[in-house]
Amino acid sequence: MSYGIVAYGTDNKIAFHSDYSSVVYAGQMSATTSSVQPTYTGDHHVAINGSTRISNYDMGRIIQYDITLDVDFFVPFYCPNHDGQEICIMDVINEGTKWVVNLLYSGADNEAPTVYAFAPLTELPSSAVTLNDNGIVVFDGNSDLVFTDSKRPLRVDDVITITHPSSIKTNSKGSVSLGANSYTTTQHVNFTSNQEATYSGTTTNTSNKLYSIVPSAYGGLAYLNNGSGTIVCADLIFFQVTKQYAFEYKSWASFRGCVRHPRNTTTHTATWKADFGGAAYQYVDTDCGIGGLLGAILGIIAVVFTGGAALAVIGGALAGFVIGEMTAGTTPSIKAYDQDEVFDQNSRPVNLMVTDKSYYGIT
Amino acid sequence: MAYGIQVDGLNITNSAFSVIAKGVLTSATTVTLTKSSYVDVTEFKVIFTPTGVRDTSLEELRPTSSQTSTNITITQPSNGSNHQYLVLGR
Numbered sequence: 001m002s003y004g005i006v007a008y009g010t011d012n013k014i015a016f017h018s019d020y021s022s023v024v025y026a027g028q029m030s031a032t033t034s035s036v037q038p039t040y041t042g043d044h045h046v047a048i049n050g051s052t053r054i055s056n057y058d059m060g061r062i063i064q065y066d067i068t069l070d071v072d073f074f075v076p077f078y079c080p081n082h083d084g085q086e087i088c089i090m091d092v093i094n095e096g097t098k099w100v101v102n103l104l105y106s107g108a109d110n111e112a113p114t115v116y117a118f119a120p121l122t123e124l125p126s127s128a129v130t131l132n133d134n135g136i137v138v139f140d141g142n143s144d145l146v147f148t149d150s151k152r153p154l155r156v157d158d159v160i161t162i163t164h165p166s167s168i169k170t171n172s173k174g175s176v177s178l179g180a181n182s183y184t185t186t187q188h189v190n191f192t193s194n195q196e197a198t199y200s201g202t203t204t205n206t207s208n209k210l211y212s213i214v215p216s217a218y219g220g221l222a223y224l225n226n227g228s229g230t231i232v233c234a235d236l237i238f239f240q241v242t243k244q245y246a247f248e249y250k251s252w253a254s255f256r257g258c259v260r261h262p263r264n265t266t267t268h269t270a271t272w273k274a275d276f277g278g279a280a281y282q283y284v285d286t287d288c289g290i291g292g293l294l295g296a297i298l299g300i301i302a303v304v305f306t307g308g309a310a311l312a313v314i315g316g317a318l319a320g321f322v323i324g325e326m327t328a329g330t331t332p333s334i335k336a337y338d339q340d341e342v343f344d345q346n347s348r349p350v351n352l353m354v355t356d357k358s359y360y361g362i363t
Numbered sequence: 364m365a366y367g368i369q370v371d372g373l374n375i376t377n378s379a380f381s382v383i384a385k386g387v388l389t390s391a392t393t394v395t396l397t398k399s400s401y402v403d404v405t406e407f408k409v410i411f412t413p414t415g416v417r418d419t420s421l422e423e424l425r426p427t428s429s430q431t432s433t434n435i436t437i438t439q440p441s442n443g444s445n446h447q448y449l450v451l452g453r
Contacts, residue, residue: 006403007368009378013406013453020381020404020452073385073447074412091416102416120382120449136368146381153379154451159408214413216425344424351410 005138015153018138021122021146022153023075025360027067029101029115035061040278046185046251048277057253057277058192060086060104065115070097071123075154077210077355078103081111086258086271089214104256104275116210116362118154121145152361157203158354164217164257164270164345165195173223178247180231183283191221191253193272196260201268203354205261213352215270217257219342225249233288243288251279257345259352268352380451383407387414388426388439388446396435396450404452407435412447 004018016022037059039048053059074094078087091102105113121129122144131137131150138147147153171194176187203209228246254276260269357363368375383401386394388411398407409428417423426439426446437448 007375009453010376011378013378014381014403015375015378015453017381017403019402020383022379022381023449023451073382073449075410075449076412092412092414093416094414120385122382149373153381155377155379156408156451212410214411214425218417343422348425348427350425351408353408353410 004140016138016147018140018146021120021140021144022151023118024121024124024151024153025362026069026071026117026119026124026128028362029065029067029076029099029117031063031112032066032100033064035063035105035109035112037061038276040276040280042280044280044282046188046249046279046281048188048279052188053277056188056190056192058255058272058274059253059277060088060106060256060258060273060275061109061112062090062102062104062275063112065101065103066098067117068097069099069117069119070125070128071099071119073120073123074099075118075212076101077116077118077212077353079114079116079207079210079357080261081105081107081113083207083263084260085111085113086260086273087113087211088256088258088273090256090275092214104258104273106258106273118212121147121151121153152359154355155359156353156355157209158201158352160199160201160268160352160354161349162199162213162215162259162268162270162352163197163349164215164272164342165197166345167195167342168193168219168221168255168272168340170194173221176223176225176249178225178249178281178283179227180229180245182247185249185281187249188279189223189251191223191251191274191277193255195272197270199268199270201266201354204266205263205268205354206356207263208357209261210355210357211259211261211352212355213259213350215257215259216348216350217270217342217345218255219272219340219345220252220254221340222252223250231285241288243286245283245285247281247283249279249281251277253277378453380408380453382449383452384450386437386448388437388443388448390439391441391443392439394437394448396437398433398435401452406453408451409435409437410449410451412449414445414447418444 086106135149173189226248234241253274
């Protein structure tokens, strides 16, 4: 700059500068929905109860926040509800003067994290900035406010680069036992992730720390068990009367890359948590003495895995969410219904920023 | 403090990140910024904020950034969705 003002911190880096806008705290976001754990409930579904969603499907809870903030650029920070909570900011949506965050977290319904909004000071409308009667205000060459002592600037304690593991689960999922006369089932395999990656920072995690990261990695786990055979209806002297049977069981879980910040440590752990799970089962058999129909009958279950049927069911589960398109956010490619997949992970490091409530007067 | 700026009893002794550059990524592109264009700044960080619901069914990828001693490169892949980027510096 040819003229203006610049202030440096004790680390010889800029504290504020009349050429650059500070980033400031703009308010706490409000949870606008109850948290949900959407599961597939369409044709041929196998019910997944609340405890199984956690024990076998490793599901977190999805919740939505919003804030009225007339800015074009926006940075969300979250504060975990408790030590060890896993969190993923899934989506950030701008609707007019409203900003919406979809977030996945581990824990109970009443343990949602708190989310705070930050934005460049130049973006804030004048009505959102009250200048002190005395102190410092700094404007840039366009007469835009770039620093004021009434809005403390974003002070970042640490920036850690995080990459998620290349797989979600490497140990066995177990199996479901099915066969002749298995007309129904309540069984589930175990999709619980066993893969995580830990990164060291320099700042100790406390209950006052705020974190900002939108992980890139996502994926899914899938399980398939199918088979067919012959059942003897009657064993006569010269021949047997038989019937055919066939079954197919499929289950899957969609995962998002999350991050955990263990308190009293300086580490951050990249983990996985499921945002959607489902299981479907179909068993068919013929009448005694009749065969050859099974191929056509079993085709019914295929529709479950085309995506379309599943999406409609997810949409119902998320009916309370403002963003109807949320349904699309829970389908990690059709590939993940058939086999284990991870997307947007390889060579995809993401920056995690750490700051502290106390810098902004947040209680 | 012996010298410096104090506001309302608070010493301004800590550095803070300011917005050096910002933009929107809507299609496959590469943005290159020259560090020397931003006077007095010695540390740069790039953060991305998605703007919309992520359509994972399309195997969408998020943008990436890299730095050398002279440049910052921001890359939006062909199957990326809309993102904002903020280049923060101090």
